[in-house]
Amino acid sequence: MAKFKILFSVVIFLLSFALQNFAQSLERKDVPEKEKWNLSDLYPDEASWNNDKAGILKKLDEVEKYKGRLSENAETLTTALNLYFDMVKQFYRFSEYAGNLSNQDLRNSNYQSLTQQTSHVGTEISEKTAFLNPEILKMDPSRIKSFFDEDKGLAQYKMFIEDIQRLRSHTLPEAEEKILASFSSVTGAPENVYSIFNDAEFPYAKVKLSDGKEVELTSSAYTKYRSAANRSDREKVFKAFFEKYGMFQNTIGANLGGKMKSDWTYAKDRNYGSSLEAALNANNIPAEVYENLIKQVHNSLPALHRFLDLKKKMLGVDTLHYYDLYTPIVKKVDMKFELSEGQKIILAALKPLGENYLETIQKAFNNRWVDYMPTAGKKSGAYSTGGAYDVHPYILTNWNGDYESVSTLAHELGHTMHSYLSNTNQTFVNSQYPIFVAEIASTLNESFLNDYMVKHSKSDKGKLYMLGSYLELLRTTIFRQTQFAEFELAMHKMAELGEPITGDALSKVYYKLVKEYYGSDEGLCTADPYIAYEWEYIPHFMYNFYVYQYATSLIYSTAFAQKILTEGQPAVDKYFNILKGGSSEYPIDLIKKAGLDPLSAEPFKLTMDRMNSVMDQMEEILSKEKMD
Ligand SMILES: [Zn+2]
Known part of the structure; x- marks a missing residue:
């Protein structure tokens, strides 16, 4: 409910963007200073960090004195909020240092x-x-309004207060809220059950591959072997993996059904019309945004079908099967980059975003905002964190010189720019941006990088590789995640209508969707019957309307990139409304201000235009190759 739970979830989300583990042989002391971040911008040393702790706790005691007093008068409320956010700001810096x-x-x-x-x-x-939100929630809206008139210092907390107040109609009397809360340990059970089963007790299938090697299909082994170059191997892997899941469909289905029913019970009890409405209300996203995503992606299926046809031709198979989907259409072109070279490419690729944007990125490189090298004991993967409001964002990454290292850095720099611009343009209370917009800046950077690499690639092979992997990204992020989102909505509707949610019923719904998306009935891509069980392996269905944001973020960022390329600086200036906006407005309003309407067809159309133009470019290269 509180906006200030947001930061932690943003950070976790970014962390989930992980790279493989590298052989971390480097020792930290052997890495040049300029390739390590400079944490002394946060605190000169550990002793001063320690001192700060006492300061935070002292402020906390001060804040606590305001318990039960927030509605006294405008001045008291303003003073209490000033103190509270000042303390939170200090705490973020404090935890940023320790975390990094x-x-x-x-x-x-x-x-x-x-x-x-x-x-x-x-x-x-x-x-x-903990008293803060409930006290603000309880306050009469007209009284709050008079407070705003009385004390201009309260103005910066308008969004914060409104965001709490808009939950009034979905909050029950205290005693009833207490009863609801007491059930949370029970309603959390399906998630635990699934995780124990799927991560620990599931009896993994075993297959013997064409080279004689026997493989136990854990989920990471499945991810590795599903893209096997040998077709009969990948067929075997898919079949064994999902048929095993098929044996447990009723257990997993009943468990997931329990989760759907508990979501609906909470939503209903809190006066929401649907589970979707309840889930999206956290960021004030209208349910229509979700419904429009599904509708528009359906209208965009011809682009996916064109891709499937292209894939079929490039793989040289008579009939494309679902188990062929992860096999890259273009052989990986190994590219190596020195760090300085990678930085230069990023700066060149992001040129369309303007001088100021590039200057700040240059500052991030020069002033050691980034920790680049994989060293012994270092966290794997990559993240950007903007918690230190009046310092600067930090990036952790594990550079190993391949193309993914460059694109990961570009991605994280997008988050860093978002944090930097929000922090410098908004007061602290309005600076932390929600997940719904978080992946726009990062994927927009990646999109420009891809463009640049295609344009500057010396060989057709290199071009094809960049274009091909871009198409794979669109398939897995836009089409696949929306298909998941559609399945999720169907499951929740079953619960809302009181229909029995069994594994068998879920498999039928899921299989129908897969066949629709992949044009199975039109002969585009055959989904073998065991694909009906794929839903059982997706942990995200436990997260309650989460995955759709992967699709919306990439669609919006692709559309913004298209606009920037065709309209130039005016489109850039508009786009910066999101990056500079933090949480000063609701995410949908920021996106509209930036020039896109999430309820319209435009973002989808622009994205599909780009997808089609990538396919045009590929077909052109391929026809040329044939003639050579
Ligand atoms: Zn990210």
């Missing part, structure tokens, strides 16, 4: 103790300030 330091070397027990202290302070803050 410990991610440098996860084996260091001293660093671990810093993060433990951080989480203790965090818990103390949430406990002692």
Whole structure:
């Protein structure tokens, strides 16, 4: 409910964007300073970090004195909020230091103790300030309005207060809320059951591959072997993996059904018309945004079907099967980049975003905002974090010189620019942006990088590789995630209509969707019967309307990139409304201000235009190759 739970979820989301683990042979001391981040911008040393802790706790005591007093008068409310956000701001900087330091070397027990202290302070803050939201929620709207008139200092908290107040019609009397809350340990059971089953107790299938190797199909082994170059191997892998899931469809289905029913029970009890409405209300996203996504992606299926046809031709198969989907159409072209070369490419690729954007990125490179090198004990993957409001964002990455290293850096720089621009243009309370817009800036950078690489590729092979992997990204992020989103909505509707949710029923719904998306009845891509069980393997269905944001983010960013390329600077200026906006407005309003209407067909049309133009370029190269 509170906006200030947002930051933590943003950070976790970014962390989930993980690279493989590299052989981390480098020692930190052997990495040149300029390739390591400079955490002394946060605190000169550990001792000053420690001192800050006392300061935060002292402020917390001050905030606590306002318990039960927020509605006294305008001045009291303003003073309390000033104190509270000042303390939270300090705490974010405090936890940023500990978090980044410990991610440098996860084996260091001293660093671990810093993060433990951080989480203790965090818990103390949430406990002692738990009165804040309910007190604001209880206040009469007309009284709040008069407060705003009386004290101009309250103006910066308008969104914060409104965001709490708009939940009034979905909040029950205290005693009833208490009863609902007491059930949360019970309604969380399906997620636990699924995770224990899927991650630990599931009896993985075993297959013997064409080279004689026997493989146990854990989910990571499945991810590895589903793209096997040998066709009968990948067929075997798919069949064994999903037929095993098929044996448990009723258990997994009943469990998932339990989750759908509990979502609906909560939604209904809190006066929502549907589970979808309840879930999206957290960020004030209208249900129509979700429904429009499904509708528009359906209208866009011809582009996916064209891609499937192209894939079939390039793989040289008579009939494309679902198990062929992960096999790359173009052989990977190995590219190697020095760090400085990668940085130069990124700066050149992001030119359409203008001088100021590039200057800040240059600053990030020069002033050591980034920790580049994989070193012993360092956290794997990559993230960007903008919690230190009056310092600057930080990026952790694991550079190994391949193209993914370059694109990961470009991606994280998008988050960094978003944080930087929000932090410098908004007051702290309005600076933290929600997940719904978080992946726009990052994927927009990636899109420009891809463009640049295609244009500057020296060989047709290199071009084809860039174009082909871009198409794979569109398939898995836009079409596949929307297909998941559609399935999720169907499941929730079954619960809302009181229909029995069994594994068998879910498999039927899922299989029908797959065949529709992949044009199976038109002979475009055959989905063998065991694909009906694929839903059982997707953990995201436990997260309650989450995956659709992968699709919307990429669609919006692709559409913004298209607009910027055709309209130039005016489109850039508009686009910056999102990056500079933080949470000063609701995400949908920021996107509209930036020039796109999420309820219209435009973002989808622009994205499909781009997808089709990528396919045009590929076909052109392929026809040329044939003639050579
Ligand atoms: Zn990201």
